[in-house]
Amino acid sequence: MSLEAIRYRRGSLSILNQLLLPGQIRYEAVDGVERAWEAIRAMEVRGAPAIALVGCLSLAVELHSGAGPERDAPALEAFVGERLRHLVAARPTAVNMAREAERLRAALRRRAQSPGVTAQDLRDSVIEHAEALLQKDLEDNRSIGAHGARHILQRLPHASVTVLTHCNTGTLATAGYGTALAVVVGADRVAANGDTANKIGTYQLAVAARHHGVPFYVAAPSASCDPALPTGAHIPIEERPGGELTDFQGVRVAAPGIDVWNPAFDVTPHELITGGIITETGVYAPGELRQALAAARGD
Missing domain, CATH: 3.40.50.10470 (Translation initiation factor eif-2b; domain 2)
Structure with missing residues (x-):
């Protein structure tokens, strides 16, 4: 049986708590960045690619639930940047989280410069960017193998x-x-x-x-x-x-x-x-x- 480290659908994220293996298989909900930070730091989730995915997807879940400024696009961009900095601090050696945070900030910055962009537009962009990482990770890993x-x-x-x-x-x-x-x-x-x-x-x-x-x-x-x-x-x-x-x-x-x-x-x-x-x-x-x-x- 192949275990999944991450289970995600829009608005919902759960992870396999690897601290309990092999005696227990238990998936736990990650409802936002703080819970993701704890899971990454405590090594409930591990592996540099999985750390980056859980971090970015936890931010997507948080934004989907309405966290952050509702109408102020610059304020939402600043909010996302701060949440990403917090996630990067959880495990400093694994570079994937820092790299994906950098890419996400750059993508958000470009989107924020579009005429008439709203806070909801930026929110949707972050969610879509994080979700795209899941598919890219699978494709990259198959190529590496x-x-x-x-x-x-x-x-x-x-x-x-x-x-x-x-x-x-x-x-x-x-x-x-x-x-x-x-x-x-x-x-x-x-x-x-x-x-x-x-x-x-x-x-x-x-x-x-x-x-x-x-x-x-x-x-x-x-x-x-x-x-x-x-x-x-x-x-x-x-x-x-x-x-x-x-x-x-x-x-x-x-x-x-x-x-x-x-x-x-x-x-x-x-x-x-x-x-x-x-x-x-x-x-x-x-x-x-x-x-x-x-x-x-x-x-």
Whole structure:
């Protein structure tokens, strides 16, 4: 059975609470931005694409319910901008939410400059933009899987292929299909030189793969690539509460007095990404990524 991370119809959003897995499957309503912020921060929803989708769709639900100024278009634009800034702050390492917030603000700004535009026009634009992200995510993920599978099979045409995946890269991290179904690791942010931030433990896996001559791939939609950051040293690394490691379901399992440093991500240097970086537009060596993304955008 394939689980859905996100269930959405206009005016209604619910998410699978991943903190309860595997013992319980429970979908919970997200009625607006505050609930989405809590779900993202607490990791009820996880995976960079899913975080961006839940954030944007929660804003759509909030606006559909009538939140924000009713008649003042500039005030509504400011309201949307503030709500997006709040969502971006929930998980700083995953760049997808920040990228989609930037795109949504830009689209809203262009719409606001149209003659005679009303607050309701802007409200509808945000809702439609957020809904379009769902379909785009599915299409991008299918392309990533296809590009990755083709590249791996071409590299090993006469051998059976065993694929090890690291991090949640399937349906629970996205809109419902998955990014890394034919590759090794996902990514929450990729710097311009190909250095990649992913869940803690990715770096060790990359070192082991390099030592044993196993091709190491990163699967990431272009929305996870951040060409504004020159290297992985500039990626902000989120630190989680220590209690996530010392306690289980509210019960202390570590000895009293133990302190914990709990970074949620590590950075894999680009030279360890020996297979390539798989995006929805193709598979690229780390050194080719910046130019390839610019070409895809038409820069």
